[in-house]
Amino acid sequence: MMNMNNSVVFKMHLIKTAPDTHDQYLNASRGDMITAVAIEDGTLGMYSSHQPDDITNNFAFEVFNDEKSYQAHRQAPTYQQFDQQLADIIVDHQVIDLAPQFMSHQDVALNISTPNDLWINIVSISVAADHLADFKKVVAAQLDNAIKSDPEILAIYAGTKEGQPTEWVIYEVFQSEETYRKHIASPDHQDYLARTKEWVQAKKVDQTIGDILVNRGND
Numbered sequence: 001m002m003n004m005n006n007s008v009v010f011k012m013h014l015i016k017t018a019p020d021t022h023d024q025y026l027n028a029s030r031g032d033m034i035t036a037v038a039i040e041d042g043t044l045g046m047y048s049s050h051q052p053d054d055i056t057n058n059f060a061f062e063v064f065n066d067e068k069s070y071q072a073h074r075q076a077p078t079y080q081q082f083d084q085q086l087a088d089i090i091v092d093h094q095v096i097d098l099a100p101q102f103m104s105h106q107d108v109a110l111n112i113s114t115p116n117d118l119w120i121n122i123v124s125i126s127v128a129a130d131h132l133a134d135f136k137k138v139v140a141a142q143l144d145n146a147i148k149s150d151p152e153i154l155a156i157y158a159g160t161k162e163g164q165p166t167e168w169v170i171y172e173v174f175q176s177e178e179t180y181r182k183h184i185a186s187p188d189h190q191d192y193l194a195r196t197k198e199w200v201q202a203k204k205v206d207q208t209i210g211d212i213l214v215n216r217g218n219d
């Protein structure tokens with residue numbers, strides 16, 4: 001499990017690439033992400049995926065130990081090279097800062113950068129302002145139980161958008177679609193849905209295709 005503290009930097013990137021540049025984008029991303037997690041002590045995890053029906057719509061999530069670690073990554077030669085390589089590939093790039101609310105992954109480090117069958121969800125939830133504390137308590141308990149009880153749930157990170165505490169983003173990595181289906185059918189998940197139904201004002205689940213998923217495990 002990952003030890004979460006108030007200093008953790010958690011970022012979501014929405015990246016639009018030019019047509020027919022997906023392979024170039026992935027090659028550049030591999031060099032940056034894999035190297036960063038391998039040699040930068042403060043880089044805890046980096047994940048890239050794309051929309052199933054449009055490979056020009058990409059998502060990336062980054063987890064750093066603290067702001068100093070994030071800035072060190074930005075100054076690293078591998079990131080500088082990555083940034084230069086993408087200058088003519090990325091046509092739109094939005095960075096969303098997330099305040100960590102729950103962060104956990106399995107003990108074994110992830111190191112995936114080739115085609116795979118992982119099932120990856122990006123869940124966006126709008127929560128009623130007067131039930132934020134209630135929602136956080138219930139969802140954190142449910143996510144913690146899920147990842148502890150099923151080793152095929154590889155990682156779950158949840159955060160709220162900076163300055164928008166009612167807007168939650170949950171990033172989930174499952175071993176397969178079967179793992180995901182089993183998870184949402186479990187009594188524990190069904191209980192969570194029932195308990196939070198009246199607090200959730202809107203919910204969207206984007207299933208994405210995993211491209212690069214690397215983390216340090218719990219070393």
